[in-house]
Amino acid sequence: MKRLLAILSLASFNTFAQVPKELTSELVIVDVKSGKEKVLLKENQHFEAPNWSRDGKFLIINAAGLLEKIDMKGANLGKINPEGINTVNNDHGLSFDGKILIFSKNDKSAAPSNNSRVYVAEADGSNPRLVTPEFPSYWHGISPDNAYLLYTAQRNGEWDLYKIPTQGGAEVNITNSKGLDDGSEYSYDGKWIYFNSHRSGRMHLYRMKSDGSGVEQLTNDELDNWFPHPSPNNKSIVYISYLEDQKAGHPFGKDVKLRMMNLKTKKIKDITPVFYGGQGTINVHSWSPDGKSIAFVRYTDLTKK
Numbered sequence: 185m186k187r188l189l190a191i192l193s194l195a196s197f198n199t200f201a202q203v204p205k206e207l208t209s210e211l212v213i214v215d216v217k218s219g220k221e222k223v224l225l226k227e228n229q230h231f232e233a234p235n236w237s238r239d240g241k242f243l244i245i246n247a248a249g250l251l252e253k254i255d256m257k258g259a260n261l262g263k264i265n266p267e268g269i270n271t272v273n274n275d276h277g278l279s280f281d282g283k284i285l286i287f288s289k290n291d292k293s294a295a296p297s298n299n300s301r302v303y304v305a306e307a308d309g310s311n312p313r314l315v316t317p318e319f320p321s322y323w324h325g326i327s328p329d330n331a332y333l334l335y336t337a338q339r340n341g342e343w344d345l346y347k348i349p350t351q352g353g354a355e356v357n358i359t360n361s362k363g364l365d366d367g368s369e370y371s372y373d374g375k376w377i378y379f380n381s382h383r384s385g386r387m388h389l390y391r392m393k394s395d396g397s398g399v400e401q402l403t404n405d406e407l408d409n410w411f412p413h414p415s416p417n418n419k420s421i422v423y424i425s426y427l428e429d430q431k432a433g434h435p436f437g438k439d440v441k442l443r444m445m446n447l448k449t450k451k452i453k454d455i456t457p458v459f460y461g462g463q464g465t466i467n468v469h470s471w472s473p474d475g476k477s478i479a480f481v482r483y484t485d486l487t488k489k
Contacts, residue, residue, distance in 0.1 A: 202436045202463075203230055206486035211245065211254060213477050216422065216444055216455050224258040224479075228486070232464030233274035234479040236472050238282030243470075243479055246274050251287065251309070265309030273300055273322070274467045275335075280328045280372065283307050284350070287323065288335075294319045302335055304350060315352050324468065325369035325377070326350065327394075334358075334368040334377065345379060358396045364432050367411040369469060370394065371418050378402075378412040378421060382432040389423060389445075402445065403452075409443075410434050411466055416475040421445050424466050424480075427458065436463040442480060460484060 211225040211234060224243070231247035234254075242253045242261060249271045253261035269287060276287035285305045294301055302323040305312040315333060325334035332347045337355070339346075345359040345368045359365045363382035370377055378391045389402040389412045403409045408426035415421065427439045442456040442465075459482050470479040 204437070204485045204487045208484040208486060210482045210484075211243065211258070211479065212482055213472075213479050214442070214455055215477050216420075217476070219455055221456075224256070225254055230464075232481055233276065233467045234470045234481060235277040235468055236470055236479055238278060238280070238473055240473045244276065244278070245481070246272050246276060249290075251276060265305070265312070268312045269303075269305065269309050274464055275300075275323045277323075277326075277468045278307065279326050279330050281330065284326065284330060285309060286326060286333060288321065291319065298338075302333060302348075304333075313352075315348060315350065316355065318355065321346070322366075324367055327370050328372060328374045334370065336364075336366045336368070345377075358392075367467075369412065369414060371414045372416050373418050375418075376414070378414055380410050380412060380423075386429065387426075387432065387434075389421070402450070408434075411468075412445075413466070413469050413471060413478070415471055416473065418447070420447055422455065422466075422471070422478050424461070426462065434463055436461075437483070437485065438462040440465060442466065442478065456480075 208228055209231045210223050213222045231245045233246055235244040242255045245252055250266050251264040255261055271290045272287045285307050288300045288302050291299045291301050298320050300320045300322050302316040302321050303312050303314055321335050321337045323335045330350055333350055334347050337346045343364045344357055345365045346355045346357055348355040361383040365381045368377055368379040376391045380387055380389050387408040389409050392399040408430045410424050412421040412423045422444045424440050425443050439458050440461045441454055441458045443452055444455050445452045461482055464481055466480045
């Protein structure tokens with residue numbers, strides 16, 4: 185996701201300028217209970233943001249503006265409607281029932297830059313259609329009944345969370361605090377919306393009821409916490425933590441780790457060691473359908489070897 189230089193560090197920006205020319209991307213599956221990892225795919229190119237198909241048979245990643253399907257043995261099953269779905273960024277995913285594909289696309293027809301808008305399509309990528317005429321808009325979640333999309337948008341100089349009917353219509357502003365709000369996702373039971381926010385001056389995780397009431401802060405540590413992904417059983421969230429304060433950004437190429445919070449006890453545990461990642465690692469929902477694993481992307485900067 186290319187953006188204006190003045191705001192490259194904000195929201196769901198895909199800051200390609202920070203990505204080294206030579207790197208390795210690894211598509212990894214980690215068991216959230218044991219921490220055991222399996223590398224599905226390792227390539228000398230930049231890819232990002234895996235989603236798990238609802239039948240568990242493949243993963244979706246974005247690379248060079250296109251969406252690709254990778255099976256559970258690491259084989260590339262091909263691109264998803266490359267003529268109709270291109271210039272996508274790393275905000276993409278499937279509905280809870282697997283019938284709808286949602287993606288954010290950099291639309292030069294909307295503006296020369298800072299121009300992401302949200303689209304929906306059939307699960308196979310056919311019939312893509314624009315949902316958010318306003319820009320910039322970056323998708324992150326869909327309600328379990330497929331009625332609404334959640335997204336981050338800049339309106340009147342503020343980055344807040346919005347929802348809009350999946351079939352299109354009037355957008356509804358659901359947060360209005362000062363500071364970036366991002367990464368919104370519905371829980372599987374539809375009762376909660378999880379998100380990250382810089383409203384306190386540090387990036388932390390929050391949740392609120394699906395109507396926007398009852399906001400609760402979930403993290404309050406010295407890490408920068410982003411992109412809470414609720415589990416299929418509604419008992420935990422997995423998220424990415426930067427070891428250092430990123431000043432409301434989530435840049436590529438930093439020391440990060442994946443963590444999991446038990447939502448009943450609020451106990452947190454690391455599910456990966458520290459690795460080289462950040463932007464593109466786990467921007468969107470990537471739980472396995474059985475709730476046992478998470479897919480993510482880890483990088484190696486080959487210019488430093």
